[in-house]
Amino acid sequence: MSTKTDAEWKVVLTPEQFRVLRQKGTEPAGTGEYNKFNKKGVYHCAGCDAKLYVSDTKFDSGCGWPAFFDSIPGALVRHEDNSHGMQRIEICCAKCGGHLGHVFKGEKFDTPTDERHCVNSISLKFKE
Numbered sequence: 001m002s003t004k005t006d007a008e009w010k011v012v013l014t015p016e017q018f019r020v021l022r023q024k025g026t027e028p029a030g031t032g033e034y035n036k037f038n039k040k041g042v043y044h045c046a047g048c049d050a051k052l053y054v055s056d057t058k059f060d061s062g063c064g065w066p067a068f069f070d071s072i073p074g075a076l077v078r079h080e081d082n083s084h085g086m087q088r089i090e091i092c093c094a095k096c097g098g099h100l101g102h103v104f105k106g107e108k109f110d111t112p113t114d115e116r117h118c119v120n121s122i123s124l125k126f127k128e
Helices: 006-012 015-022
Strands: 042-045 051-054 076-081 088-093 099-105 115-119 124-127
Touching: 006 015, 015 099, 076 099
Parallel strands: none
Antiparallel strands: 042 051, 042 124, 076 088, 088 099, 099 115
16 A cells, blocks of 8 residues: 555645545546547556456446446455445555545446446556
8 A cells, every 4th residue: 555645645636646546535436537448458446556457347327437347356455435425445556545536336237257347537548
């Protein structure tokens, strides 16, 4: 996990990246750069550049955020999140602890895992 202080993160992240990655914020639905993005490549953590997702696991869920059905093995950590009056599973970068979004199960999407990783675009950096 990251050993950077908030002050150090504020130097390397934009204010919006800091709000989402370090303060567990959420970007507005439908506004993210990667929501309707379909190039082939790898999605990295915008905070520490760790590889998180390959484009072959991305799908259009219609939720307003990039959706993936699986991550690169070992790339994420999951935490129970009981905020906002609901039970969810938060997903974070295993390398720096940056907040990525949440994972939802059992929504019956036609994917191999029956999971939807709902990820903030601002938490990601795409590389072809």
